[in-house]
Amino acid sequence: MSALSELSHLKHRGPVTPEQRAARRKEASHDNKAGYLFLLPWLVGLFVFTLGPILASLYLSLTDYSLIQAPNFLGLDNYERMLTDDRLHQSLKVTLIYVGVGVPLQLALALGVAVLLNKGMRGLAFYRSVFYLPSMLGSSVAIALLWRQIFGTTGLVNQVLQLLGLDATTGYVSDPDYALWTLILLNVWTFGSPMVIFLAGLRQIPTMYYEAAALDGASRISQFARITMPLLSPIIFFNLVLQIINAFQAFTQAFVVSNGTGGPSDSTLFYTLYLYEQGFTRFDMGYASAMAWLLLAIIATFTAVNFLLAKFWVFYDD
Amino acid sequence: MTETIAGEIDAPRTPADHLRSLVKHAVLIAVSLLMIYPLLWMIVSSLRPTEVIFRAPGLWLNQLYVDNYAEGWFALSQAFDWYLVNSAIVVSGAIIGNLISCSLAAYAFARLKFRGRGLWFAIMLMTIMIPIHVIVVPQYILFNAFDMVNTFLPLVLPKFVATDAFFVFLMVQFIRGIPRELDEAATIDGAGHLRIFGQVLIPLMIPALATTAIFTFIWTWSDFFTPLIYLTSPDMYTVPVALRSFLDATSGSNWGAMFAMSIVSLIPMFLAFLFGQKFLVKGIATTGGK
């Protein structure tokens, strides 16, 4: 049997014999106990460390909590205030642009490089390490200095442009028209993490599929579309869902580059940056908590849509 | 370093292939330069006196100023190796914790059918959607009540109970990509879940486990906010908190020492990645997978 037809057999779920079906049913009846046993550490973590603080933030979102004084119950005031908060709307706009542009660019680059690096070639380990390097530096203080060094008024970009005879004096990090784009670039530049995950995923694809496909005379493009894409789809899906969640919560890089202000002119005011400002700089943790729950609702919606759409393109072998 | 060749098999070498390979390497090297520029800049900065760092343009060094390293190593209340050891303790705890607890939970979500699975899975995803800044205060109050402030426990203990949902989800996706026939064969042999998990899936999940270990290492190693909040005594500082001690935005900072020690603290991260990536290439691809 050729590998490709074997694959399509997997994909379309071949007929299941009655014995197999019975085995599965038998398994299902046993799974309740085993399931909760395996899940036990996670459940302990959820109930001891995670759920309490999350529910606390839900309660605090209904109060005027200042961090320093005990909270007073307000009802839905904080949520009402969000309707007329222009800076909140600005932060949503900035964040949506960041998610909408940054995530696809970063993922496409990560996937492309991972596929390229997955092939046997000289210096593979070196390239992989070098491409991952920016992700290691990603959140250090040095990044803010570096970004200014590159995109500042007298930065590297302008120096190069001036060498080319252009009159370049724009400070890209400090100009409202460009600042957000430098941060999107910074995000794309740290494509190492999704790349590593793609690489790990590619390594799980059995080589024999490709060997068989090559013998069948399938082109590289056809191999990519018919073997790599479907078998990698759970991992692509994972990266997509998680990078969207991460991008909505983008904080550190924007914080260090703008020194926490979200400037210039709020052009890099990411949602969590504004949330942090409300909570820790203005001592309005009640409002910050309400903002957190709005963000949760937005991210949950995106994630739910992702899961619904996954039915059409993500291929699981179970 | 030898690499197992996955992907398609290399065609016989022709001049055209050589040319293509040359172009590919040229492109990769050009991109590598973009990637490596910040590291070069940091290394160069660590070899310049603090007063020169932000005034000397480019990457050219007229002289090597290595004093930053000696000075930075001994400038804080402990020699710098003390903080490296602190970080190493936290990181090893976190890695062990994440590997065990996240893989157990992932097996349950990916392979077992039990009541409430969908709901728990949704709750798990929800826990990564809430911004850390609103839960840090309740969490601090919690750990303070447990009398764990100023110990490494708040940084490590949660990892043993799979609070890093990112890795649970990651492993779920990997397990679901492993052909089910493999564990069904084991079921028919009469193996229990622990054996399927330990003997069938774990070996197949090595790329996912390696990814988890690498990411846990790098993220924990460079995490600043959590240690900042929980580790108040300088003797407990991890590397990122110690690095900030060189800086003060309102007066003068010892940038030279900061860069020098940043480079020092990058070395373990880089070694961890180099070592860990070897395991990225194991798995079905090399174990045959039938």
Place this chain on the structure above:
Amino acid sequence: MRPNRRQFMAMASLGAVGATVAGCSRGGGSSDSDDGSSLQFTWWGNEVRNGNTQDALDAYMEENPDVSIEAQPGEWASYWDRLATQTAGSNAPDVIQMDMAFISEYGQRGALLDLSEYGADTSQFTEGTADAGVIDGALYGINAGVNTPTVLVNPQIFDDLGIDIPDDTTWTWDDWRDLAAEISSSSDVIGTSGIVQVDAMFSAWLRQQDKELFVEGNQVGFEVDDVRAWFEMGQDWLDAGATPGPSQMTEDVSKPLDQQDYVVGNTAMAMVWSNQLQAVETSGGNERRILRFPSLSGDATDRRAWYKASMLWSASATTEDPEGAVALINWWMNSQTAAEIELAERGVPPNAEISAAIRDQLSDPQQRVSQFIEDIVPELAATPIAPPPGGGQVGTLLQRYGFDMLFGDTSSADAAQGFYDELTAGL
């Protein structure tokens, strides 16, 4: 099933080992001594200040063997996150280095101790230095070092251009602008760093018109039109070529002090706090000249200068040992031992006697600052009250609305209105 269980046990014990290792505390830790008092002491600073502070704490513990002090150093940007979290967790350190921008936030909300109730001693303090930490009659913080706004000039740039350094006893705001414009037009250095976003300069300019940033009762002491005039002045300075453009100014304010335009020599003048002179000279590599900030009238005695606390010592309201905390602060501010360790690193000591006693040991820039602080006594007016909760935002808001206008995105009237509304809404 036996091998499985063994595997599982192996994994579990591995986990236990990890947890144990992580649980052990290295050195320090919280060592509560049963007899005598134990204090937690927190501050922000760089490694020089950290060294001094630790030395002073050691000296205090030597003098008072029954006291043990746990040091919690920090760094400005992250210091406040940790302090807020600790305060929320009712676990704030006993002695806290405080800043004028935050003292009301903590004091008015009941997080700080009224130090006067526990024997705080400011009897030897120079006039105008002790009341910095007084809010609604309660002493929430003791001035840890005297600070005053100044205009620093870079004499080297003036020399190179053959321009005279102005007479700071008679210069006006317009003189500052014209001089800066002259420098910009005759060199590639820009005359002065921007001032539109500097809250101290806005405050000085308001005070010279008999107004204040804030008045009692958590109110602002100025009108929208004042902000508008201030913003228009910023626009005027930009148009005259006196200051850098908004993009460069944005970049400048996000930099740490030691990389700012004035410090590295990209601008010839800037508003700088007096206690930063030494850091500026060290990073800038040459000596700078301290000038009085200008007046509207052209007479320095009208300029309504003031002393600000460069930082303050506060104590947590939840401390178990208020007397011990205050005793430590008293020692810090009034003892020769502490002063000789610290010198003027946190600003010139407000205790006149101490300040005089250590004068000779100060570094050259610190001596010039100390002299300047003494010289301006005749020009001092009432100390501005501490900004109320939400008032620490003035600088950030001036920056956002002011720069918006300079970028040409809003009119001065809209920017002023926006600034005023957002500031008052936050109080």
